[in-house]
Amino acid sequence: MAASSVFRPGLFNNKVAIVTGGGTGIGRAISNELLELGEHRRPKGARVPRGAQSFKAQSCCVVISSRKLERLEKAAEEMREKIPPSSPARVSLQPCNIRDEDEVSAPCRRPVLPPPSLTVKALVSSVLKQFGRIDYLVNNGGGQFSSPAEHISSKGWKAVVDTNLTGTFHCCKEVYAAWMKQNGGAIVNIIADMWKGFPGMAHTGAARAAVDNLTKSLAIEWASSGVRVNAVAPGTIFSKTAMENYKELGPNLFKRSIPFSPAKRLGVPEEISSTVCFLLSPAASYISGATLKVDAGQSLYRSMWEIPDHEAWPAAPEGENLEALRELLKPPSKL
Ligand SMILES: CCCCCCCCC/C=C/C(=O)SCCNC(=O)CCNC(=O)[C@H](O)C(C)(C)COP(=O)(O)OP(=O)(O)OC[C@H]1O[C@@H](n2cnc3c(N)ncnc32)[C@H](O)[C@@H]1OP(=O)(O)O
Numbered sequence: 072m073a074a075s076s077v078f079r080p081g082l083f084n085n086k087v088a089i090v091t092g093g094g095t096g097i098g099r100a101i102s103n104e105l106l107e108l109g110e111h112r113r114p115k116g117a118r119v120p121r122g123a124q125s126f127k128a129q130s131c132c133v134v135i136s137s138r139k140l141e142r143l144e145k146a147a148e149e150m151r152e153k154i155p156p157s158s159p160a161r162v163s164l165q166p167c168n169i170r171d172e173d174e175v176s177a178p179c180r181r182p183v184l185p186p187p188s189l190t191v192k193a194l195v196s197s198v199l200k201q202f203g204r205i206d207y208l209v210n211n212g213g214g215q216f217s218s219p220a221e222h223i224s225s226k227g228w229k230a231v232v233d234t235n236l237t238g239t240f241h242c243c244k245e246v247y248a249a250w251m252k253q254n255g256g257a258i259v260n261i262i263a264d265m266w267k268g269f270p271g272m273a274h275t276g277a278a279r280a281a282v283d284n285l286t287k288s289l290a291i292e293w294a295s296s297g298v299r300v301n302a303v304a305p306g307t308i309f310s311k312t313a314m315e316n317y318k319e320l321g322p323n324l325f326k327r328s329i330p331f332s333p334a335k336r337l338g339v340p341e342e343i344s345s346t347v348c349f350l351l352s353p354a355a356s357y358i359s360g361a362t363l364k365v366d367a368g369q370s371l372y373r374s375m376w377e378i379p380d381h382e383a384w385p386a387a388p389e390g391e392n393l394e395a396l397r398e399l400l401k402p403p404s405k406l
């Protein structure tokens with residue numbers, strides 16, 4: 072029997088996708104996968120199938136969007152270099168801060184180069200103007216800093232919640248209102264391994280848990296428009312940009328994470344992008360409101376947060392069970 076005919080080259084043909092944070096790390100891998108530029112998918116030395124000019128012969132249009140223009144330009148340039156001239160695949164970039172919802176200005180009408188940073192509303196309207204449709208939205212843009220909860224300032228809390236929760240909401244709402252309500256589509260939200268809380272990153276844990284719940288609400292509210300909404304919860308995934316976000320703490324943070332993965336290695340962005348693209352694709356046509364953990368079982372395993380030995384816990388109530396426990400814990404008597 073041939074393998075599934077659903078997951079095949081050309082799957083995202085003529086589709087238009089917005090990938091926030093699409094120029095780096097996981098977002099870059101998702102964009103590559105949608106554009107079918109992922110060399111890792113082709114075994115070394117494998118021949119291009121007969122009838123297709125190449126694995127890259129047909130593909131979709133991917134709009135990568137985040138705050139930093141230079142990063143976007145470099146990423147788009149590198150992706151474009153890999154797209155063969157015969158391919159209809161297109162990558163377009165648009166600076167946007169997902170925290171900014173409203174169309175405070177309409178910069179896409181100004182003939183300026185480089186493109187100005189847009190609000191979410193302006194981003195969506197600019198993509199529709201350019202490509203005429205939005206089939207997929209991947210809410211991948213986001214992040215946080217590490218800090219014990221007691222040291223997170225109100226401004227820092229707000230920055231992380233605004234980015235990861237409110238930014239995701241802005242993008243979902245706008246894409247739905249402007250296109251998917253009438254035309255259907257698929258949305259994937261990237262969250263995190265916050266299933267045991269997220270000590271050391273409480274702000275992002277709270278925001279991502281909220282996005283997990285938002286995913287379920289939207290899956291139901293938007294079902295009648297033919298919109299599927301799912302989430303992916305990655306384990307610890309290594310990329311240079313993810314590491315650099317934590318400055319001098321980064322290398323150690325990622326190295327220290329290795330023993331906490333049942334795989335005893337970190338994941339890489341290409342191990343997340345395949346799941347995201349599966350959820351976007353017709354292969355997942357009956358999946359909505361789901362969160363797929365892509366973490367090698369990390370969420371079922373040990374927490375990285377060390378609890379020092381202490382005697383601060385309230386005492387247990389007196390009684391025969393406590394007596395028996397004290398007996399059990401008594402140091403063995405010397406003979
Ligand atoms: C340990 C657990 C095991 C963890 C185990 C290891 C797991 C690793 C899992 C990895 C998960 C990933 O997501 S890796 C992906 C990482 N990538 C990213 O995070 C990229 C995006 N991140 C960001 O842009 C930033 O981190 C974020 C804070 C969200 C937004 O930054 P902005 O530039 O918009 O905002 P800023 O102006 O810098 O900061 C706003 C305020 O936030 C606070 N703030 C910002 N950085 C701060 C910092 N390093 N320490 C304290 N506070 C900080 C300050 O109050 C800032 O105000 P002022 O004081 O006035 O300046």
Ligand SMILES: NC(=O)C1=CN([C@@H]2O[C@H](COP(=O)(O)OP(=O)(O)OC[C@H]3O[C@@H](n4cnc5c(N)ncnc54)[C@H](OP(=O)(O)O)[C@@H]3O)[C@@H](O)[C@H]2O)C=CC1
Pocket residue numbers: 091092093094095096097098136137138139140142167168169170211212213214215234238261262263264304305306307308309310312313316
């Ligand atoms: N790596 C990991 O272990 C894990 C990552 N994740 C999440 O996966 C996603 C991708 O992370 P990863 O690729 O690893 O790390 P990166 O740091 O490479 O990616 C984060 C991306 O988000 C963009 N971004 C951040 N803030 C905004 C904003 N306000 N508006 C628009 N774009 C923004 C950044 O671009 P720019 O700075 O240009 O805005 C960047 O491209 C993030 O949400 C991350 O938190 C979740 C679990 C684990």
